[in-house]
Amino acid sequence: MITLSSDFGSPYPAAMKGVVLQRTDARLVDVSHAFPRQDVRAAAFWLREILPYFPPATHLVVVDPGVGTDRAAVAIEAGEHVLVGPDNGVLLPAARVLAGDAEAATSDADDAIRVHEISYENAASSTFHGRDVFAPTAAEIHESWAADGTVPDAVDGVGDVTPTDEFVDLDLPEPAIEGDAVRGEVLVVDDFGNAITNVPGYVLEGLDEVHVDGRAVPAVETFAEVPEGQWLATVGSHGNVELDVNRGRGDEAFGVEAGDSVRIEL
Amino acid sequence: MITLSSDFGSPYPAAMKGVVLQRTDARLVDVSHAFPRQDVRAAAFWLREILPYFPPATHLVVVDPGVGTDRAAVAIEAGEHVLVGPDNGVLLPAARVLAGDAEAATSDADDAIRVHEISYENAASSTFHGRDVFAPTAAEIHESWAADGTVPDAVDGVGDVTPTDEFVDLDLPEPAIEGDAVRGEVLVVDDFGNAITNVPGYVLEGLDEVHVDGRAVPAVETFAEVPEGQWLATVGSHGNVELDVNRGRGDEAFGVEAGDSVRIEL
Amino acid sequence: MITLSSDFGSPYPAAMKGVVLQRTDARLVDVSHAFPRQDVRAAAFWLREILPYFPPATHLVVVDPGVGTDRAAVAIEAGEHVLVGPDNGVLLPAARVLAGDAEAATSDADDAIRVHEISYENAASSTFHGRDVFAPTAAEIHESWAADGTVPDAVDGVGDVTPTDEFVDLDLPEPAIEGDAVRGEVLVVDDFGNAITNVPGYVLEGLDEVHVDGRAVPAVETFAEVPEGQWLATVGSHGNVELDVNRGRGDEAFGVEAGDSVRIEL
Numbered sequence: 001m002i003t004l005s006s007d008f009g010s011p012y013p014a015a016m017k018g019v020v021l022q023r024t025d026a027r028l029v030d031v032s033h034a035f036p037r038q039d040v041r042a043a044a045f046w047l048r049e050i051l052p053y054f055p056p057a058t059h060l061v062v063v064d065p066g067v068g069t070d071r072a073a074v075a076i077e078a079g080e081h082v083l084v085g086p087d088n089g090v091l092l093p094a095a096r097v098l099a100g101d102a103e104a105a106t107s108d109a110d111d112a113i114r115v116h117e118i119s120y121e122n123a124a125s126s127t128f129h130g131r132d133v134f135a136p137t138a139a140e141i142h143e144s145w146a147a148d149g150t151v152p153d154a155v156d157g158v159g160d161v162t163p164t165d166e167f168v169d170l171d172l173p174e175p176a177i178e179g180d181a182v183r184g185e186v187l188v189v190d191d192f193g194n195a196i197t198n199v200p201g202y203v204l205e206g207l208d209e210v211h212v213d214g215r216a217v218p219a220v221e222t223f224a225e226v227p228e229g230q231w232l233a234t235v236g237s238h239g240n241v242e243l244d245v246n247r248g249r250g251d252e253a254f255g256v257e258a259g260d261s262v263r264i265e266l
Numbered sequence: 267m268i269t270l271s272s273d274f275g276s277p278y279p280a281a282m283k284g285v286v287l288q289r290t291d292a293r294l295v296d297v298s299h300a301f302p303r304q305d306v307r308a309a310a311f312w313l314r315e316i317l318p319y320f321p322p323a324t325h326l327v328v329v330d331p332g333v334g335t336d337r338a339a340v341a342i343e344a345g346e347h348v349l350v351g352p353d354n355g356v357l358l359p360a361a362r363v364l365a366g367d368a369e370a371a372t373s374d375a376d377d378a379i380r381v382h383e384i385s386y387e388n389a390a391s392s393t394f395h396g397r398d399v400f401a402p403t404a405a406e407i408h409e410s411w412a413a414d415g416t417v418p419d420a421v422d423g424v425g426d427v428t429p430t431d432e433f434v435d436l437d438l439p440e441p442a443i444e445g446d447a448v449r450g451e452v453l454v455v456d457d458f459g460n461a462i463t464n465v466p467g468y469v470l471e472g473l474d475e476v477h478v479d480g481r482a483v484p485a486v487e488t489f490a491e492v493p494e495g496q497w498l499a500t501v502g503s504h505g506n507v508e509l510d511v512n513r514g515r516g517d518e519a520f521g522v523e524a525g526d527s528v529r530i531e532l
Numbered sequence: 533m534i535t536l537s538s539d540f541g542s543p544y545p546a547a548m549k550g551v552v553l554q555r556t557d558a559r560l561v562d563v564s565h566a567f568p569r570q571d572v573r574a575a576a577f578w579l580r581e582i583l584p585y586f587p588p589a590t591h592l593v594v595v596d597p598g599v600g601t602d603r604a605a606v607a608i609e610a611g612e613h614v615l616v617g618p619d620n621g622v623l624l625p626a627a628r629v630l631a632g633d634a635e636a637a638t639s640d641a642d643d644a645i646r647v648h649e650i651s652y653e654n655a656a657s658s659t660f661h662g663r664d665v666f667a668p669t670a671a672e673i674h675e676s677w678a679a680d681g682t683v684p685d686a687v688d689g690v691g692d693v694t695p696t697d698e699f700v701d702l703d704l705p706e707p708a709i710e711g712d713a714v715r716g717e718v719l720v721v722d723d724f725g726n727a728i729t730n731v732p733g734y735v736l737e738g739l740d741e742v743h744v745d746g747r748a749v750p751a752v753e754t755f756a757e758v759p760e761g762q763w764l765a766t767v768g769s770h771g772n773v774e775l776d777v778n779r780g781r782g783d784e785a786f787g788v789e790a791g792d793s794v795r796i797e798l
Contacts (some may be wrong), residue, residue, distance in 0.1 A: 001287065003280070009723030011564035011578050014535070015769075018585030021533065021561070028561070029287070029294070032277035037724070038779065046277050053284030053397065065779075068754025126753055128769030131585065191275030192303070221392055222334025237281075237394030247304065247331075267553065269546070295553070295560070298543035312543050319550030319663065457541030458569070487658055488600025503547075503660030513570065513597075 001057040002142050005031040005047060006130060007038060008062065015128070016060070016135040023139035026058075026146075038065040040090045042188040042258055044170055045196075047094035049238045056080035058145060060138035062130040063090050073118040073133055074167055075141055075151055082145050084138040086129070087117070089170025115167045116151055119159035133158055175199045181265040184241070186256045193249025194242045195256050201235030203266055211265035212243060212254065223247075233264070267323040268408050271297040271313060272396060273304060274328065281394070282326070282401040289405035292324075292412070304331040306356045308454040308524055310436055311462075313360035315504045322346035324411060326404035328396040329356050339384040339399055340433055341407055341417055348411050350404040352395070353383070355436025381433045382417055385425035399424055441465045447531040450507070452522045459515025460508045461522050467501030469532055477531035478509060478520065489513075499530070533589040534674050537563040537579060538662060539570060540594065547660070548592070548667040555671035558590075558678075570597040572622045574720040574790055576702055577728075579626035581770045588612035590677060592670035594662040595622050605650040605665055606699055607673055607683055614677050616670040618661070619649070621702025647699045648683055651691035665690055707731045713797040716773070718788045725781025726774045727788050733767030735798055743797035744775060744786065755779075765796070 002020060006013055013033045020028065031050055035043045043063040051059055056079075064071075064086040072087035078098040083091040099112035120133045137155045144152045154160045175184035175198050184199035204210065207219045210233050218226055219233045223246040226232050231253045236242040241264065244250040251257060268286060272279055279299045286294065297316055302308045309329040317325055322345075330337075330352040338353035344364035349357040365378035386399045403421045410418045420426045441450035441464050450465035470476065473485045476499050484492055485499045489512040492498050497519045502508040507530065510516040517523060534552060538545055545565045552560065563582055568574045575595040583591055588611075596603075596618040604619035610630040615623040631644035652665045669687045676684040686692045707716035707730050716731035736742065739751045742765050750758055751765045755778040758764050763785045768774040773796065776782040783789060 010566040014563040015582045015585045022587050031280040034276040050281045053281045055288050069756045224335045297546040300542040316547045319547045321554050490601045
């Protein structure tokens with residue numbers, strides 16, 4: 001099974017699928033091609049939340065603002081999974097969870113993952129690495145991995161695959177305790193307008209109300225506990241605090257977007 | 267085969283697919299993840315129109331404004347199909363058609379469908395039942411149904427599955443005859459801006475023109491019969507009267523949205 | 533393998549998939565259902581760029597402003613591929629490339645493709661040929677083609693399939709040399725806002741700057757060579773000149789949309 005993730009919209013992902021299907025009969029599953037454009041951190045968050053629900057698979061990821069520069073390409077072995085994508089950190093948070101390091105999921109201990117650099121001196125284009133570098137690499141790694149659990153030494157038409165200890169890392173930001181408050185950050189806004197923060201959900205335990213940037217907000221378990229149009233703080237399916245509006249857009253009501261700081265008084 | 271339908275946009279459906287694929291190798295087919303948000307009736311309409319074109323399948327449906335409340339979860343046997351989703355009526359119009367009750371498709375006679383309640387006391391989250399309740403249930407029901415045509419007694423990690431006669435029903439609204447006019451309702455607006463009503467198409471038979479809310483409108487078989495930008499009434503692929511504009515948006519031209527009443531003088 | 537392409541958005545493509553899966557177990561791959569609405573030329577461009585990356589397949593294409601009129605339906609044998617869709621030219625540029633005529637890809641020599649007309653006198657609806665004509669036809673042609681490399685004489689529930697020399701053609705427009713300038717045309721704007729022209733990329737070779745409609749613009753290999761927000765001309769993954777903005781929308785910066793003429797001074 002190969003999953004596909006990108007910020008390409010449509011129809012570019014189809015070219016990647018064609019290339020993959022030239023080299024393997026694997027099942028293809030789209031994770032998303034609507035990730036926020038060129039937002040490596042948002043994609044890293046979503047992949048960390050979603051890929052662990054999959055059975056063993058090869059995960060092809062292309063959110064790649066550095067395409068055309070000399071940024072490297074990597075494949076990462078993580079438990080029973082392999083991830084393939086640009087060397088910009090987008091794969092790391094998910095890789096650490098897939099490798100079983102779910103509690104910490106930080107860069108402190110990386111015994112569980114193995115990184116390979118993919119040279120791509122034979123690839124056709126400098127502008128569409130999704131199609132010309134990552135798609136053929138994911139297909140060939142999938143075939144090799146499914147056959148005998150190894151990553152190949154080279155990918156035909158792309159280049160060599162070499163183990164490496166050097167790669168670009170990315171840790172999603174940690175919230176900071178400030179007395180009886182938490183200073184966190186909006187990691188991503190989902191399609192519903194829910195502003196998903198990096199603040200762990202347990203801080204809301206036992207609370208009926210918090211103050212978000214000074215404004216009193218009900219802390220609830222479900223949207224249905226407040227009237228339509230009412231803002232709220234709740235714990236999303238990912239386990240983090242979300243700032244939402246019942247049947248409305250939390251990002252607009254709270255005036256926040258991805259990357260903004262938020263202070264939650266408990 | 268398992269079909270998936272929701273109002274989740276992207277990327278949440280991918281988590282559901284991962285969970286399903288942990289439990290079955292079935293083919294997955296997306297019906298839509300762009301149903302109008304939390305609009306149970308619109309989803310019920312689309313499912314009734316589209317699912318009957320599929321071969322025997324398990325249909326996973328999550329349009330669920332009551333998630334997090336104590337609304338029940340149900341599975342419905344309907345002919346050679348099974349539907350799985352929230353107990354809010356969204357499955358019923360499609361279930362009745364799939365069970366062969368295509369003519370009436372109302373709640374008057376339900377000998378042909380069998381409803382099961384899915385308890386979910388073992389499910390992980392209260393906010394993402396699509397992933398934690400409906401996805402594993404659809405996967406296990408699919409496996410059981412494909413093997414021997416039965417619905418299982420319980421779903422691992424979710425809860426018991428019990429036959430029931432009590433469920434939330436939903437009949438799509440019926441149009442009313444008013445002399446030589448029909449009072450109907452816009453059920454849904456599609457991506458083209460076509461306003462699809464509940465008025466059966468046969469009322470347009472033999473007519474060149476109707477009056478919609480007092481305005482004279484050509485009644486045509488195809489858009490191409492009127493100039494670009496011209497409004498029209500026609501019979502859509504679903505068999506109902508649509509209010510459209512040739513290469514434009516019918517909803518804007520007629521000033522209607524889902525739920526609005528329309529009066530068509532014949 | 534059957535690919536699906538349309539301008540239908542959601543959820544209409546699902547009805548096509550259901551119909552296809554009633555008749556075949558083939559793998560289904562979406563190319564796009566977000567092609568610019570009723571823009572035959574844009575779809576023809578995208579199909580020509582993307583379909584050649586696929587292994588041998590049947591390609592179901594529905595971009596069909598003439599649905600409901602008496603326009604014909606066609607199937608085209610092209611190399612190891614078959615294309616099925618409306619007789620409006622949308623299939624031709626891709627067909628010529630798939631048949632191996634990649635260099636010219638014009639209508640001058642068509643020995644390599646074989647066109648069949650699909651009569652559809654038995655089809656159910658006059659408004660949804662995607663579901664009632666093209667989907668069953670693609671499924672049955674796929675089955676026949678995969679079995680013995682032939683196109684069937686008739687499609688059950690649709691009508692006869694007959695070889696023909698008459699079909700609607702479509703050549704994508706060619707750019708014109710005007711002294712040391714090229715007059716081209718914007719073929720399509722992609723989801724990123726990149727304005728893709730019909731001007732071949734080699735005209736930028738060795739140049740640092742061009743003038744587009746009189747405005748000086750850097751000619752670069754990658755977006756990263758210019759600051760964020762800066763306009764640029766580059767060669768896209770399709771080999772043509774694109775007018776772009778680094779992390780912005782080229783169509784808005786250059787004030788162009790599909791069909792507009794552009795003059796590039798070299």
